[in-house]
Amino acid sequence: MRVSKEKAAENRGALLQAASRLFRKRGIDGVGVADIAREAGLTHGALYAHFPSKDALAAEAFTHGFEGNMADTREWAGGRDASFQDYVEGLISPDMRDKVETGCPMTASASEVGRQGCAVSESFAKAFEEMTAMLEGSLSDAVPAPERRRLAIAAVVGQIGALAVSRAVIKSAPSLADEVLQAVRETIGAAHRAESVHRE
């Protein structure tokens, strides 16, 4: 039965939200379109009125999840006027590791994206650039411009790698899971300090 434009837009949003959450939790290959539709309170047929295929949904859901996560991060950072070091401490932490379903989709799906279609790869690349720009902006003038981008890229990669590894080993080696996060935080901190020009 037909539904109002507002309701249709709302349903589309619910599908994106459900897809985004489930893909992060169980992986893109680990979730079926029926699961997504059910969580959004619809049937699987309705999904195809909004998205041409699962792959197209995956790409949009990736962007949707990333934008939501970026908004949360910006709010968190804005409240404390976050420095680069604040970002590194906040993003590469046990809290972030345990927040899979609402956390960063790049981290949740890093090693799967290369096997998905081109649309998902594009969503990932855009998200990576946006995250990098945010971190780059948090670096002070003490770090010369070219090294700013380099450090920002390394921090984002460090977050993605550290959270993925920490999640991978937490079932069998919980203390290693925490050690990994700390090691990456400290190493990025050391590189940050090394690249800073101190003139007094």
Next chain:
Amino acid sequence: MRVSKEKAAENRGALLQAASRLFRKRGIDGVGVADIAREAGLTHGALYAHFPSKDALAAEAFTHGFEGNMADTREWAGGRDASFQDYVEGLISPDMRDKVETGCPMTASASEVGRQGCAVSESFAKAFEEMTAMLEGSLSDAVPAPERRRLAIAAVVGQIGALAVSRAVIKSAPSLADEVLQAVRETIGAAHRAESVHRE
């Protein structure tokens, strides 16, 4: 029909080899047991004479692939008496990114392992420790002992993260794919230099 002990052991090895290669290429959820058996020249039923379940096979295949990759790396490193910097340059490179099927299983499956069973997590943790120990051993006395392990962990995480990100964006942003590798290499290099004690 029954088969000689030697042939059975050989078939088991072929199953592990096929599983290991396919899991790296298409992901654990992206490969069926029939695909694996077919590549090993057997039928899917035979697989269950060697492994109790797909999950158990995945854990063994992970270790198998990792051991093979470690042997290759040790041979490569032994030939040139590799330093920490050599490892970083060699492991975080476009060559390694393009070598998915025979490359490091940790890198190929990083974000999927957390969703697999405990056996796979254990294989991952063991592999991570082994890789870390190898890199730690490559660091000279110029770096104090506690920082050696920290740098080694960061380098392994850096490799896993950098290759995963590079593979994720290569379809849509090839130049970013290379930039990421270089940025991580240089940042680990900077941290390495910063942690080295220079007494003259």
Next chain:
DNA sequence: TGTACATCAGTGAACGCGCGTTCACTGATGTAC
């Protein structure tokens, strides 16, 4: 060494199930008069 037979690696059909996608249909919405 030769024979009888238990073992078991491997086969292939079958199990129930969930997958992504399609499609004829429904009926409230939105529009044209």
Next chain:
DNA sequence: TGTACATCAGTGAACGCGCGTTCACTGATGTAC
């Protein structure tokens, strides 16, 4: 504003297919005598 009707979001059965796993069976291997 009231009525007639085209639109189309959503339903649910059905499509063909592949999934992981089980199992009765085969027949060469390995062993006991």
